[in-house]
Each structure stands twice: as C-alpha cells, then as structure tokens.
Amino acid sequence: MNRPILDVKNLHIRYGGASTDAVRGVSFTLGRERLGIVGESGSGKSTVGRALLRLLPSARISADTMRFEDIDLLSLTEKQMLAVRGRRMSMILQDPKFSLNPIRKVGDQVAETYLRHFKCSRQEARDKAIAMLGAVKINDPDRVFEQYPHEISGGMGQRVMIAMMLLADPDVVIADEPTSALDVTVRLQVLNILDNLVRDRGIGLIMISHDLNLVRNFCDRVLIMYAGRVVETLAARDLDKAQHPYTRGLLAAQPRIGGARAPLAVLDRRPEWLEEVSR
Amino acid sequence: MTVSVETRNLSISFGHGPNALKVLPDVSFSVAPGECFGLVGESGSGKSTVLRCISMLTDFWKGDVLINGRSVRDIPLIERCRILQMVFQDPYGSLHPRQSVRTVLSEPLRIHKLDDREDRMHKALSDVGLPLSFLDRFPHQLSGGQRQRVAIARALILEPSLLLLDEPTSALDVSVQAEVLNLLQRLRDEHGFTYIMVTHDLAVVDHMCDRFAVMLRGEITEILPREAISGAQATHPYSRELIGASLEYEGHV
Numbered sequence: 296m297n298r299p300i301l302d303v304k305n306l307h308i309r310y311g312g313a314s315t316d317a318v319r320g321v322s323f324t325l326g327r328e329r330l331g332i333v334g335e336s337g338s339g340k341s342t343v344g345r346a347l348l349r350l351l352p353s354a355r356i357s358a359d360t361m362r363f364e365d366i367d368l369l370s371l372t373e374k375q376m377l378a379v380r381g382r383r384m385s386m387i388l389q390d391p392k393f394s395l396n397p398i399r400k401v402g403d404q405v406a407e408t409y410l411r412h413f414k415c416s417r418q419e420a421r422d423k424a425i426a427m428l429g430a431v432k433i434n435d436p437d438r439v440f441e442q443y444p445h446e447i448s449g450g451m452g453q454r455v456m457i458a459m460m461l462l463a464d465p466d467v468v469i470a471d472e473p474t475s476a477l478d479v480t481v482r483l484q485v486l487n488i489l490d491n492l493v494r495d496r497g498i499g500l501i502m503i504s505h506d507l508n509l510v511r512n513f514c515d516r517v518l519i520m521y522a523g524r525v526v527e528t529l530a531a532r533d534l535d536k537a538q539h540p541y542t543r544g545l546l547a548a549q550p551r552i553g554g555a556r557a558p559l560a561v562l563d564r565r566p567e568w569l570e571e572v573s574r
Numbered sequence: 575m576t577v578s579v580e581t582r583n584l585s586i587s588f589g590h591g592p593n594a595l596k597v598l599p600d601v602s603f604s605v606a607p608g609e610c611f612g613l614v615g616e617s618g619s620g621k622s623t624v625l626r627c628i629s630m631l632t633d634f635w636k637g638d639v640l641i642n643g644r645s646v647r648d649i650p651l652i653e654r655c656r657i658l659q660m661v662f663q664d665p666y667g668s669l670h671p672r673q674s675v676r677t678v679l680s681e682p683l684r685i686h687k688l689d690d691r692e693d694r695m696h697k698a699l700s701d702v703g704l705p706l707s708f709l710d711r712f713p714h715q716l717s718g719g720q721r722q723r724v725a726i727a728r729a730l731i732l733e734p735s736l737l738l739l740d741e742p743t744s745a746l747d748v749s750v751q752a753e754v755l756n757l758l759q760r761l762r763d764e765h766g767f768t769y770i771m772v773t774h775d776l777a778v779v780d781h782m783c784d785r786f787a788v789m790l791r792g793e794i795t796e797i798l799p800r801e802a803i804s805g806a807q808a809t810h811p812y813s814r815e816l817i818g819a820s821l822e823y824e825g826h827v
Contacts, residue, residue, distance in 0.1 A: 335747040335748075335749060335750075336718070336747055449617070478616040478617055478774060479774065479775075479776070479816065479819045479820050479823055480616065480815060480816060480819045481616070482819075482823065483819050483822060483823060505747055505748070507748070508823055508824050508825060509823075511825055512823070512825055544749065545748055545749060548748045548749045548751070548752035549748050549752075549777070550751075550752075550755065550775075550777045550778055550780065550781035550782075551777055551780075551781075551824065552776060552777050552780045552803050552804050552820065552821060552824055553780065553803070553804035554777075554780070554781065556759075556781060558756040558759065558760075559752035559755060559756055559781070560752065561749070561752055561753050561756065562749040562752075
C-alpha cells in the first residue's frame, strides 16, 4: 500500500480543566480507505476527529506523530492550519439543522468553500456549487441554491453539507455521525452518495459513529474505542468475529430483526478494559 | 389492571384559517389489554402527535380516544394521570436540572395525596433497577441510561396501566438501550402494562412489539404483525420501502 495519508501515533487529548485525558494513547493510520471509529458516547471518538482538524482550542493535544501527508499537524500555526482545514481535510457534522447558518442561503454557504480556497469569480463559484449540489443527487439544484436551511429537509440538508465539504476536493473527510439525525430510508440514500463520491475521488474517509450496522456496511476497517482508548481494530467484514469482550458485548446488546425476544445481553463493564492496550 | 385503547377517526389540525395544517387526517387503531403496539414512520409523520392526543397533552383534536371503552375526555385529570403516563425521548431534556430524583418522584405523590411516600419511591426505584441512594442525586449526576430509568420511575410512581413511550431509547447507546428495553419488557411481564411505543427503529419494534402501525404524512398506511418485518408481508409501497431499508441497513440483503 502507498504511504498512509494520515498517521497518528500515541495521541493524548486532555480538555482544559479536566483531571484525566479524554483520549489516551490512540494510534492509527488512514490510507485511501474508509475507516470507522465506533464507541459509546463519551468514548472519545469525536474528540479524535476534532483534534485532527485542531478544532479543540482549549484542549491540550500531544502525540508522538500526527502527520497528514507531509505535514506535521501539531506544529502548524493557526494561519497555516486554515489552508488545510476545509481545503485538504474537512468534516461533515451530525445535524444539518445546527451546522448550517440559518440566515444565509444554502447555495451561498456551499459556494463559500470554493471562494475561500480558490481564486475565482463569484459566478464560477456559483457554477461549481450548483454542479456539486447536482452530484449529491439534489433535484433542481438551481432552486435549492436559493433556499434557506429551514426550507429543506434533513436528508437534503445533510447532502448540502456533503456537497460543501467535497467542493474543495479534500484528501481526507471526517464524517462525525453523518446520518444519526436522519430517517432510515433517507439514511441509506445519503450514505450511498457519500460512499460513491469517496470511492470515485479516492478520498480517505473517517466515519465516526455509534452505529455498528453503519460501519459494518460502509467501512473497510473499524477501530473500537472504549474510555479514550482503542480496544480493538478489525476489518469491517470481520466485525462479527470480534475478540474483545467490549465489542462482543456491543454486538450482543443490539436488537436484530428476526432475533429471539429473549432479554438482550447487557454489557458487563470490566475495570481492566480501562487500562489494557490494543493488541 | 390492564387497559385497552381504541382511537377512532382521530384528527387534528394546527393553525387557523387558510394556514391550518392537517397533521392527522383520520387515525384509527385499537390496542388490546397488555399489548405492545408500535408506531413507526419517518420524522414528521405524526407518530408523537398521536401519543400527545391520547395523553391529552394536546387536547384540541376531533374523534374518539377510548380507554377501556371510556372516552379519555370524560376521565378527570387526576384519574387520567393514574391510568396513563408518558415517557419522553430525551432524558437530557425531560428531567428538571434543578430537581433531585426525590423531588421528581415525590411531586406526583403529593399532588395525588398518596401516603407511604418513601415506600412508593423505593418501590419505583427498585422497579427500574436503581439503588435507593439515587434519591438524592440530580440529573447531572446521572448517566443517560440512569436518567431514562428515572423518567420511567416517574411514570411508574402513580401505578398507571398504560405507558405511552415516545422514542424511549433513541437518545441512548446500544448498550444502554439494551438495559432500558429489558427493563420495559420485564415491567410489562410483571405488571401487565399496555404500551404504545413510538420508534423509528424496526429492530426495536421487532424486539418489543406485538403489532405496529406504519405512518406516512399523518395517515396509518398499514397495521402489521411483528412477523411482517422479517417475513416481508407488507403490502403498502411505503411500508415495503421502510422495511426494505431497515433490512438493508442491518445487512440482511
């Protein structure tokens, strides 16, 4: 395989004022693949995603390595970071209701990505934005361009977010719970669009989610996080063969269609999971 | 005691005059005593509104809601609260941040002038599997699953027969969801509760419910038995799409 796009070794993150680290010694690499990070709320999965984009101003981040292509992310100044964030590495957030600006037209927000990062005219940015809205399968992109966020549905909003993030043609996309706020029927459409774009463009994708079904179907590899550590790394198709009791516990706790109606298995949290290191 | 629920031609509009929006045009279904009945559909399809109508949290609807054959409108508030209770989606939003668990649980007892308050509170807490020491905790000292248990204990404290569950686990992690679903299942076995459960997760329906209604734009497209999910027995195109998407999402296809 080629040299990985992202290389993270021994990442520690501590929020300002906290007495313990939220992320403790996480290491992983990302090539041109789809990497899932799963875990429960509070396991530190979103914190890792945000730290990569340096979106945690009050936190202390340390790592042996945090390299993105040929850039050392830890040593960049904020000014240099602006040329990376949104241009070469971007993030799709959970809920379009909160992540789009409610008082600006949808299209202007998408076009802004292009205007911000490339030298071009407003008309050019507009054309690019409309083409991108079409690429995420929005019917009638010219009309949607002129609409405000409250006028579009959740599924459409999330497609707008995807368009916005892909317009600058980044090398890495971090999707933080991109479909948790959507209905099942819409969720699949959005995931398929994201999946196709990521494959066609050879983008490295980090999919942060609490949903095991999602990472099983839409990722190549999966990191399972518990209490700020990676407890297990698996190929997504081998998720059912997971070894770690935490991963197995999560899988067993999930109700399944056609499953037995016996009480669901409940996680028996072991104190040693907090300390052991991923094999 | 277990109760049956029947809604007949339930309809409701929000707004007035030309801007009025008919959210539920005409909803009818019946739930047998001790049954767990699911309501599924996409957001905005009116699932939660049905629960709010049955519980009279929204009271300007037309049609009939009968509980054990008696119209819910004819049941005085005090009595109604002892028959039906609601559990809301988000335990982070449905508990008062400045009220301790004791305050939350004792208020209904005070209003209803019930004695043996300590005993009743202890029973409600042990029913939901929380230690008695939690009475003096505040919501911020509880995890999401513990909060939802407190919300369920609050619903149980007046010993109702019908629980209206509005997405009781969708804000929770799978591991915590398993605990809450097991709890609801056990309480139903022990007390013979009737449940009406709103959810968007068909795996939860399959696990919990006997029958379920698929809603689309305020209308019930179809009422199906639980077996219809894995057996592909749905006939309405939207139900088929919903079930198909859920199966595909779970990786059955």
